[in-house]
Amino acid sequence: NPIFEHTSENKLSQIETDLMVTNLYFYYVQKVSGVDEKTTKSLEWLLPRKKVNYQVFSDSIYKKATINDDKKSKMFSQYYKLRDALHQYREIEKKGGWKTIEVREDFKSLKIGDSVGTVGQIRERLYITGDLKENSKSNICDSTLIASAKKFESHHGLTPKNTILPEHIAEMNIPVSDRIKTLIANMERCRWIDPELEKGKEYIEVNIPEFRLYLIRDGKIAFVSPVVVGKMMTQTVIFSGMMNNIVFSPYWNVPTSIINKEIKPGMAKNKNYLAQKNLEWNNGAVRQLPGKNNSLGLVKFLFPNSNNIYLHDTPAKSLFERENRAFSHGCVRVGKPRELAIELLKQDPSWTPERIDKAMHAGKENWVSLKKKIPVYIGYFTAWVDRDGNLNFYKDVYKRDESLIKLLTEE
Structure with missing residues (x-):
């Protein structure tokens, strides 16, 4: 119904009416946008938020004279797909589940x-x-x-x-009631995504609970790979970055935390520990030499960030055969690194598959700058409607749904 028509006697003063409508307007915009950015950061969600423009919202409402939630509007498209699924599951619940x-x-x-x-x-x-x-x-x-x-x-x-x-x-x-809660939680996450994101010409998306990476090009899936993500104690961060470099035959600069927890105890037990692990001291730090047994494998993909997280190959190939693939220290291990390098370097014809293979096995670190930086988005969705229209549910590997559902319920 129109919200700015006077269809009944108004006993409020004009000032009181204006204040009430203004308060209702701000309440509506906040609900459309989801929980505030401060709250999402407290939930360790660091992907860029959609910017709320109160003037644009008000102009559209006055123009249409209705609050119209059509599918061409302000939300990330996945929101509407999950909303349709929610309707289906609520109908199932009404019939007894x-x-x-x-x-x-x-x-x-x-x-x-x-x-x-x-x-x-x-x-x-x-x-x-x-x-x-x-x-x-x-x-x-x-x-x-x-x-x-x-x-x-x-x-x-x-x-x-x-x-x-x-x-x-x-x-x-x-139970269907639990599935409904999961759908609601992921619809809320969709509110936090800027819809402009999916309009990008080329980008990489990683869904942590799905253990999968997608390269999207011109709105279509160009490449898919299984991934291994951080375990519960060393969770992969939910954030975004711009990929600018591919490093073939990389060194692995071992983080201080791993040096203290794993390497120093190993050296105390075995004086040949460093040599056996292909490690060496480097200016007071420890690094692993390039090669097939390097923990980063034969290639890594960098998108500078304060979390020190990147995509990389791994010698531990058997982990990709498991259903639950939360095993890393936080970085994202790629099941098809060679194929990903080939796809990303299509922007540079000089990097043929043969040249990529040679660089991966050269045993000498080689940095390659991408001609065009590629956005990387690492997200967390336990319910997702794929491009074929299928509703998918994934295990809540980091136990994040319950706290979000509780937050939404308390509101």
């Missing part, structure tokens, strides 16, 4: 051909959220059910399997 799938204590797995009552419960659960298109209500596990379970797994941060495991059922049993 889904029942808890009951399994025996000695349950190990379900495969094609198994016949048990649990199968019917799984069918019903997957049917409710659309992972299973038709519910035959059969208690026999068949290829259709396994395919639907794989779809569910792939959208919940799990590795799709040919069997249904206890951890899959545990994920299915998370």
Whole structure:
């Protein structure tokens, strides 16, 4: 309804009316923008915030005479996608949600051909959220059910399997009320994102709970790689930077904290510790020599920041096969570093894949400046609608959702 039309007798004075409308206006803008920047920083969210222009908001309201929340408006596009998902999940909740799938204590797995009552419960659960298109209500596990379970797994941060495991059922049993809270928390995070961000011609985005990196070019995904992020005690910081250099065959300058916690104790136990780890003293500090066993691998990608965080290769390739990939000291390890270097250096034709391979294995550090700096955004979303329209949920690896939900509830 129009908010500036006088449709009933107004018993307030003009001054009182103006003050009331002004207060309501500021309240509305603050709600649209989400919690204030001071609060988001206290939540360790350091990505650039959308700048709130109160005059632009007021001009648009007076022009339309309504508060119109259309999809061409002020918000990061993911907000609207999550809002649609929230509507869907609230409808599911109104209908009673889904029942808890009951399994025996000695349950190990379900495969094609198994016949048990649990199968019917799984069918019903997957049917409710659309992972299973038709519910035959059969208690026999068949290829259709396994395919639907794989779809569910792939959208919940799990590795799709040919069997249904206890951890899959545990994920299915998370109540719809909890999923709704997760959606609300991530919608709030979307309020903090400047919508101009996604209009960039080329940028890198890393979603910590998803353990994945995307290179976006002209609005489309140009490259995807699994990543390893910081563990709980050494969390990867949520922030942004401008990538300006790629370093082939890098030295690793060991942080003081690691020298004190790991290297000095190792040297005390083994006098050959430095040599065995390919380490050397360098002007009072410790660094690891270039090579395939270097902790940074064969290449690193720099975007200067006060957090000393960057992207890099790693010799510990097996970690990329795990579902939970929070193992680093805070930096982001890239599963496909060579391919990422090739993509980023397409801006410089002189850097062919062959030249990149040679530089990675040269054993001599080589810095390459990018002709165009590339924005890097490291975010934290436990619910995300992908470009194919699929809703994805991810584990809250840093336990951040609960505090945000509590904050929103208290408001």
